[in-house]
Amino acid sequence: xIGDYTYTEFxxxxxxxxxxxxxxxxxxxxxxxxLAIIFGQMGVINMAHGEFMILGAYMTYLCSQxxxxxxxxxxxxxxxxxxxxxxxxxFLLGMLVEWGLIRFLYRRPLDTLLATWGVSLILQQVxxxxxGAREVGVxxxxxxxxxxALTDIIEIPINGLFxxxxxxxxxxxxxxxMFRSSWGKSMRAVVQNRTMASAVGIxxxxxxxxxxGLGCGIAxxxxxxFTMIGSTGPTAGQLYIVDTFxxxxxxxxxxLIGTIASAFTISQxxxxxxxxxxxxxxxxxxxxxxxxxxxxxPQGLFTLKIRR
Numbered sequence: 001x002i003g004d005y006t007y008t009e010f011x012x013x014x015x016x017x018x019x020x021x022x023x024x025x026x027x028x029x030x031x032x033x034x035l036a037i038i039f040g041q042m043g044v045i046n047m048a049h050g051e052f053m054i055l056g057a058y059m060t061y062l063c064s065q066x067x068x069x070x071x072x073x074x075x076x077x078x079x080x081x082x083x084x085x086x087x088x089x090x091f092l093l094g095m096l097v098e099w100g101l102i103r104f105l106y107r108r109p110l111d112t113l114l115a116t117w118g119v120s121l122i123l124q125q126v127x128x129x130x131x132g133a134r135e136v137g138v139x140x141x142x143x144x145x146x147x148x149a150l151t152d153i154i155e156i157p158i159n160g161l162f163x164x165x166x167x168x169x170x171x172x173x174x175x176x177x178m179f180r181s182s183w184g185k186s187m188r189a190v191v192q193n194r195t196m197a198s199a200v201g202i203x204x205x206x207x208x209x210x211x212x213g214l215g216c217g218i219a220x221x222x223x224x225x226f227t228m229i230g231s232t233g234p235t236a237g238q239l240y241i242v243d244t245f246x247x248x249x250x251x252x253x254x255x256l257i258g259t260i261a262s263a264f265t266i267s268q269x270x271x272x273x274x275x276x277x278x279x280x281x282x283x284x285x286x287x288x289x290x291x292x293x294x295x296x297x298p299q300g301l302f303t304l305k306i307r308r
Contacts, residue, residue, distance in 0.1 A: 023160040023229060025267035026167040029260055030222035031240055032247040033174055036259045038215035039248055041191050042208060044102060045113040049244065050237020051123035052094060052216040056086030056223025057138075057232040058131060064138045076141045079224075083166075086220040094216025098209045106208070120238075127234040135231035144228070159228040166225055170218065175256060177214070187211055243283075250290050252300030261301055266290065 031053060038046050063082035067075045097119060105111045144162055147155040178184040189197040190207050198204050223232075230236065243266065251262030266286055273282035294300070 022267070023157075023163055024271060025264050026160075026163045027222060027226055027229065027240070028243060028247055028263040028267050029167050030170060030225055031219060031244045032251075032259045032263050033171065033256075034215035034218035034222065035244050036215075036248045036251070036256070037174075037178075037218070038212055039245075040252075040255070041187060041211055043107070043109055044105075044212070045109050045116065046215070047113055047117040047241065048097070048120040048123060049116075049216075049219055050239075050241040051120050051127075052090045052219040052237075053223035053226060053240065054127060054232060054234070054237040055090050055093065055123070056220030057227050057236070058127065058136075058223075059086040059089050059220070060224045060227045061131075061136050061138050061232055068139060076143060079141060079144070083221055083224045086224040087217040088220075090220025090223070091213045091217030095209050095213035097216075098212040102212060103205065103208065124234045131234070133234065135233035135236070137231050138227040140228065163225045163228055166221075170221060171256075171260065174218070178256065183207070183210065246287065246290055250294065250300055252302040255300070255302035258300055258302030 031049070034052070035046065035049050038044050038049070060079070060082040063078055063085055067078035067081075071078075097116075101115055101119070102112060105115055140159060144159045147157045148161075149155050176184075178187065186197070186202045186207050187210075189200075189202060190204050194204055197207075223237075226232070226236075247262045247266055248259060250266070251258030251260070269286045269289070270282045273285055277285075
């Protein structure tokens with residue numbers, strides 16, 4: 001016996017908590033990937049990142065309503081269209097924000113923090129005016145409902161498996177885009193030496209715009225995945241922005257491997273501690289542990305050597 005549980009019950013509950021941590025890890029990775037690209041590669045502190053995520057969630061909600069009312073025969077596959085729409089909407093809005101605001105604030109990180117915080121408040125009010133203050137939920141297709149029973153006690157939600165599969169797919173796509181494409185080479189060249197990159201003919205302004213748009217677009221996909229595990233509201237993005245920044249800083253700004261490792265560590269720590277303590281206490285203990293580690297290793301788990 002372990003407390004009020006038998007050994008089998010205790011290990012089964014821990015296994016389910018571990019899987020819940022993997023689902024949280026998947027959302028964290030999708031959120032942090034976009035932020036790592038924007039913050040790690042461009043040095044921009046995007047406080048509106050959570051609102052780009054919620055834009056993707058609202059696009060998924062609208063897509064769900066549209067297919068349910070006008071195309072019920074295709075409702076089972078609407079989620080794939082929703083993810084494309086979520087990425088496109090967040091990507092285009094991100095490029096617009098970069099063109100209209102961010103491009104004037106490069107190398108001024110505190111100014112970008114204040115400016116994007118203002119964008120965050122504006123977007124929250126827009127969502128509140130358009131969709132209302134109440135949270136909305138998305139109706140999932142039947143094939144995303146239910147769970148897979150591994151044992152008599154352990155059940156794995158199918159939508160959690162889908163989110164994890166989506167995370168692996170998006171992570172692989174980001175890796176290919178950053179390290180196997182001409183745009184990725186241009187982006188890394190701009191990060192390492194902007195002046196020299198411009199001298200050899202790289203359009204640094206367009207690279208910046210596409211980089212910011214891509215980071216926001218990935219946040220939109222994260223919002224689409226978020227609808228499977230939570231309700232969508234005007235301020236829901238603020239619940240994840242602190243954790244996302246923590247993951248990026250802890251993993252090492254600009255490091256794809258560091259972002260993934262950090263997201264896995266923090267999500268599993270929070271999920272496991274929540275089994276023994278409250279959710280708020282789990283966040284506090286995780287934050288204190290990460291801060292303590294950053295005091296010893298301020299550069300994060302992984303670092304990239306870049307020249308400015």
